Amino acid sequence: MRLRALLGTGSLGLRLLTGEDELDRSVRGVMTTDLRDPGRYLSGDELVLTGLAWFRSPEDSEPFVRVLAEAGVAGLAAGEAELGLVPEDLVKACARHRMPLFAVTEDVAFATVTEHVLRHVSTERAGDLAAVVERHRRMMSPGPAGGGPDAVLDLLGSDLDLRAWVLSVTGRAVAGGGSAAADGPGGRPALQPDVRARLAGEHLAAARGGRPGPYRAEAGGGVWSLFPVRSTAGSPSAGRPHSADLAEPSLGEWFLAVEDDAGEWPTERLDLLQGVTQLIAVERERRDAGRTVRRRLAMEVLELLHAGARPAEIAARLRVAAPVLLPGLGSAPHWQVVVARLEESAERPADEYEAAGAAADAAGKTTEAAEAVRGARCRALLEEILLDPRTTGAPHEGEAADTVAVTHRGGEAVALVPLPSLSGTRDGPPGTGAPGGQGQASGGARPDQGLSAETLLAAVREPLECGLAQGGRLTLGVSAVVHSAEGLHGAVEEARHARRVAAAREGRVCAAGHEELASHVLLLPFVPDDVRRAFTARLLAPLHDYDRRHRAELLPTLSAFLAADGSWTRCATRLHLHVNTLRYRIGRIEQLTGRDLSRLEDKLDFYLALRLS
Incomplete structure (x- = not known):
């Protein structure tokens, strides 16, 4: 937004002291400071708010304003709560450096000015980016000549500082920083596989529950907004027949994952991201058509x-x-x-x-x-x-x-x-x-x-x-x-x-x-279920009953003995038992079941019974 628009907003309580010719400057952010030299924290185009706590004498004004001018800030707003009026030497210093200066009445909080500026800047950026997205819509629709989803996601990062990925239901990174082997947009780390898998699961669970997107999820220590990539109007989504539109969501569906701060987003930004999902849907359908x-x-x-x-x-x-x-x-x-x-x-x-020929019947097959x-x-x-x-x-x-x-x-x-x-x-x-x-x-x-x-x-x-x-x-x-x-x-x-x-x-x-x-x-x-149950019960039921009454752990001992190929030493070592204790337990197993664990046939029967149980 421009300084002229700020001055015209009566609720902000701004009064112009100097710089009438510079009111068409654009404001891209806000910084509040009372440092004598805030230069290291300035990046340009900010509206600087100050309570004048740094002001000790008239000589302090010139170096302070010079730092702001060299950093390329848009303007300076000084509060009147500390000194009552803005010092005259500060007004003169701003006039020398062509720095617009506003006075902020003491009944207006800096937070009110900050919130107003940031809200309008965000809306303007979203509007600018929406125009870019519309341009990419035309670029992407024909297919190979387009910039693809990565180009749009890069714009989200550069213009709105939003980290975004397009993911599949398996957690595959289709587009965005996570699709690269190393870093994501702007050199940021790529999205880790465990985070992608968690987000994919959250997306499927939310879609299955009928929750309308976008919906929020937590993964990797952060909060994410998930936007389903639905089919464009009049066309089924990739992998989903028309007849399935009323059933569960497609298991081939993509979704847009955007990292955020869990705050409430303005309608303009939500509309913008929904537009991005429409672009991605077009690209999805183009790729899907190529596999026909x-x-x-x-x-x-x-x-x-x-x-x-x-x-x-x-x-x-x-x-x-x-x-x-x-x-x-x-x-x-x-x-x-x-x-x-x-x-x-x-x-x-x-x-x-x-x-073959399984048909519907009254039982609901x-x-x-x-x-x-x-x-x-x-x-x-x-x-x-x-x-x-x-x-x-x-x-x-x-x-x-x-x-x-x-x-x-x-x-x-x-x-x-x-x-x-x-x-x-x-x-x-x-x-x-x-x-x-x-x-x-x-x-x-x-x-x-x-x-x-x-x-x-x-x-x-x-x-x-x-x-x-x-x-x-x-x-x-x-x-x-x-x-x-x-x-x-x-x-x-x-x-x-x-x-x-x-x-x-x-x-x-x-x-x-x-x-x-x-x-x-x-x-x-x-093996039929009734055969399984009869076979396992005949062999293992006596051991289950004995273990339940005496806590003798005969079944775990049997399993370990077979896993050790009948070796007394290896089995005793794995179970941390004395060999004599192991021999006692095996003897008890043989006594209860009437089987001989030195015979291959009986070992095989026990092994299969354990696998079937």
């Missing part, structure tokens, strides 16, 4: 696999898909499959709707349309998971983002993940099964290893466990890397089996990998 071709190719390959097509036909389709997924690739990619399923209620078994909505939401979530550099091992944000094709069939999401071979290995046409190298592949994953269930969990467990609806679950299965079209059908089935293993575990977010399918754990999820 990849989704279609993935669906075509998946339909061929479901139809039992010949490997040659699948290989032909992969020869079309590979250049789209990996443009410029000269060697055959390796393929990996990730399967995900989203369950909305713990009361429904994980695979209740996997049988999921209809085909609702199943498709859930599958689309799961697909959007799986895309976000695989876009996260923490899951792919990519050294930079988004490096592997455009190589993954995710589709959905019913309520299940399926991702085809290409892992390119390295130069220097034996090449062959995509999909022909030419062997690849064992070195580092694009995105940081080795072709012979690929993605792992552990890395998927590390990326999404924390925010989703906070944000999924009560009883909701996400289960993931990861296949081994395959080198040909012939192996792709088996990879899909392998990932599905691994997901079923994950579904048998406790927890809201679970994952299992292909390596677990070569173990007894593959069999355990498919």
Whole structure:
């Protein structure tokens, strides 16, 4: 705002003493001081308020005003409460340095002047920035020619001093300081992963509860305002079908996280930030549209696999898909499959709707349309998971983002993940099964290893466990890397089996990998519940009863004994027991159950019973 506008505000009690020709100066801030030399604290364009406590003699005025003039302040306002009137020599010094000088009557507090100036400055900045945002709206809408969300977030930092990030529901930094490997805007530290994960969980929980944005959250020792990035008018948000708009929020949704001081924001600033989210929504939809071709190719390959097509036909389709997924690739990619399923209620078994032809009935089972909505939401979530550099091992944000094709069939999401071979290995046409190298592949994953269930969990467990609806679950299965079209059908089935293993575990977010399918754990999820209960009760119930009556810790002792492979010394050491005490406990276990822990068959039965319990 300008000094002339301040002078015209009667409630501020300002009276101009000198500097009528300088009233068009702009004011960008306020500083209150009674220091004799406040120069080190001035940055220019401030209105300086002083109570004149520094004034001791007429000689003090000249050096004080000279410091203000050299710092480029907009004007000086002196209070009359201390001395009654502003000293004449201060008026003369301001006139010499062309420094506008105001007198502030003693019944007006400096806080009133400060609040008035800051409120108007903030509004003017918001108006100026709104014009810039509108310019960026036109720049971003066409797509690649635009400045992107980072440009707008940089403006928020430089013009309004707001630290802001665009985050996904997994805590991935889409734009802003946190998307860089080092520092954020203005050299500030990047947003740490644990803070991003916490904010993502808070966003999901608030959206699930129906709270209208923006909403506040605490993370990393600070307070944040979270603004959902909703779809633009007339278009569904990325990853959300039209039919899902009345259901839960999209699990592929982005949101704008703005660090603030938990105070009340003016309407102008809130409107501005809502406008920023609209810009980001346009960018989100542009990126999502760019993945349409990849989704279609993935669906075509998946339909061929479901139809039992010949490997040659699948290989032909992969020869079309590979250049789209990996443009410029000269060697055959390796393929990996990730399967995900989203369950909305713990009361429904994980695979209740996997049988073909499951239809709605009076009991309220999921209809085909609702199943498709859930599958689309799961697909959007799986895309976000695989876009996260923490899951792919990519050294930079988004490096592997455009190589993954995710589709959905019913309520299940399926991702085809290409892992390119390295130069220097034996090449062959995509999909022909030419062997690849064992070195580092694009995105940081080795072709012979690929993605792992552990890395998927590390990326999404924390925010989703906070944000999924009560009883909701996400289960993931990861296949081994395959080198040909012939192996792709088996990879899909392998990932599905691994997901079923994950579904048998406790927890809201679970994952299992292909390596677990070569173990007894593959069999355990498919044991009927009544068989489980009967088997475990027959073996373990006597031990439960004995421990409850005598606090003998026989069950923990049994578990430790099996974990030590039947070694008396190692088991006694782990339990901090004398070997004789351990032998007594094992003898009691054998007596109560009628089993012999020196026999392999009995050891195996106990081991399985403990795993099933």
